[in-house]
Amino acid sequence: MAYPRGATFNAKNTALDPAQYNNLFTGMATLEQALAVMDSMSGIADCIFLNLCTRPATTTPQGTWIREVAATELWSAHYTNKGGPSATGDNFTLDQDIPSTGIWQLRINACKGPNAGILKVYVDTVQVGAGAGYDLYNAAVLAPLNIAVIADISPAPAVVLTAGKHTLTFKIDGHNGAAVGFDLYMSGIDLVRTA
DSSP: OOOOTTOOOOOOOSSOOHHHHHTTTTTOSSHHHHHHHHHTOOSOSOEEEEETTTSOOSEEEESOOEEEOOTTSTTOOEEESTTSOOOTTOEEEEEEEESSOEEEEEEEEEEEBTTBOEEEEEETTEEESOTTOEEOBOSSOBTTTTBOEEOOOOSOOEEEEOSEEEEEEEEEOOOOTTOSOOBOEEEEEEEEEOO
16 A cells, blocks of 8 residues: 555554653654554554655744755755744644544654754644643763663643644744753654544
């Protein structure tokens, strides 16, 4: 089965716990192998996977957003505001069609680092998740492979969505006092219908 680049697809599963979900694709040799696993699941009404390395933002109201790949780092492709000086207020939006009404959990794959800001997430202009945002600061990357620390956006925000188009906004709102920048490094977003 082939999926077009940047496509979203649905999967089904009830027995998959969060630890299994987060490590689902570890060790998979190909995208086709990973997609075959997703196709075999049963139970979750809908899962939408958004790859920010292949899917363009709907709008970029502030900041200079680029796709970045660092050949010296493992799993290092990001959508980032490092195309110019990063600043508080940098943001981008994604419009997404939601196939069914229900409670949707928003999972974000972002990296922490010494230059990272505080991320706030909005669905249709309403902030979701941690009120203060998600602090993406970390003093350093992990040695020896220079793998960035993956942000623990936990608990993943859950929101009631109706079927149809919704706008997701990802905005930098300040930074940790120890951070030296307002950078955001994101590679993907999962929307999982839980009820």
